[in-house]
Amino acid sequence: MSTHIGAKPGEIAERVLLPGDPLRAKWISENFLDDAKCYSTVRNMFGFTGTYRGVPVSVQGTGMGMPSASIYTHELINEYGVRTLIRVGSCGALSEDLALRDVIAANGSSTDSAMNRQRFDGLIDYAPVADFGLLRTAVDVAAAKGIHLTVGQVLAADAFYTDRPDLYDRLADYGVLAVEMESAALYTIAARYRARALTILTVSDHIRTGEKTSAEEREQTFGQMVQVALDTIIA
Numbered sequence: 001m002s003t004h005i006g007a008k009p010g011e012i013a014e015r016v017l018l019p020g021d022p023l024r025a026k027w028i029s030e031n032f033l034d035d036a037k038c039y040s041t042v043r044n045m046f047g048f049t050g051t052y053r054g055v056p057v058s059v060q061g062t063g064m065g066m067p068s069a070s071i072y073t074h075e076l077i078n079e080y081g082v083r084t085l086i087r088v089g090s091c092g093a094l095s096e097d098l099a100l101r102d103v104i105a106a107n108g109s110s111t112d113s114a115m116n117r118q119r120f121d122g123l124i125d126y127a128p129v130a131d132f133g134l135l136r137t138a139v140d141v142a143a144a145k146g147i148h149l150t151v152g153q154v155l156a157a158d159a160f161y162t163d164r165p166d167l168y169d170r171l172a173d174y175g176v177l178a179v180e181m182e183s184a185a186l187y188t189i190a191a192r193y194r195a196r197a198l199t200i201l202t203v204s205d206h207i208r209t210g211e212k213t214s215a216e217e218r219e220q221t222f223g224q225m226v227q228v229a230l231d232t233i234i235a
């Protein structure tokens with residue numbers, strides 16, 4: 001096992017879905033994978049491996065925020081040989097063009113996290129981006145399924161509760177679609193270790209209108225996003 005994942009070598013597939021919520025990982029394993037087995041309960045951050053259309057796929061909770069997601073991403077890639085990672089998360093819409101439950105693919109991720117400032121000595125504003133091949137496949141998969149997928153940039157924020165809503169307005173002016181809390185770290189670590197990563201998100205709440213989904217919905221009803229992610233990850 002690695003420091004934070006209790007799997008034996010070979011128990012995690014090369015292709016992994018990454019929800020922040022470990023109970024969403026359980027829900028995905030129970031509803032979308034065949035023969036799923038739990039390989040880790042360390043910290044209740046559940047991980048499962050099963051098959052999807054005959055292809056081994058794992059699903060691992062990552063927790064909330066970039067420090068937590070970085071730990072799981074780093075260990076999955078470097079200690080378990082994971083090569084393809086698709087985050088399946090919830091987000092708050094910044095764009096007025098989005099509605100509750102819309103599905104987004106993040107082609108790039110701006111961030112207020114200091115992690116990349118530290119990586120580049122504060123001298124470079126590194127631009128974390130999605131793997132182009134995965135993004136293109138996700139667009140094709142969504143189109144084939146008749147699922148409307150909006151592609152654009154998101155904000156990966158350190159704080160869920162912001163003191164600077166004015167910056168959200170400004171980001172929306174610059175085309176940033178939504179806010180979540182992990183994608184910049186995922187894209188950066190995947191790039192560093194030559195893995196492929198994509199973030200697909202469902203709008204769980206709308207920053208402009210104040211509309212929200214319930215915690216149960218966030219755990220369990222993001223099926224369209226999961227379908228796009230699974231058909232993309234096995235392609």
Ligand SMILES: O=P(O)(O)O[C@H]1O[C@H](CO)[C@@H](O)[C@H]1O
Nearest residue numbers: 019020021064089090180181
């Ligand atoms: O639904 P998940 O994947 O956890 O993603 C979003 O939800 C959490 C905040 O409620 C953060 O982790 C954010 O990125």
Ligand SMILES: O=c1cc[nH]c(=O)[nH]1
Nearest residue numbers: 090091092179180181
């Ligand atoms: O990080 C997140 C996730 C959902 N909604 C938000 O406002 N922020």
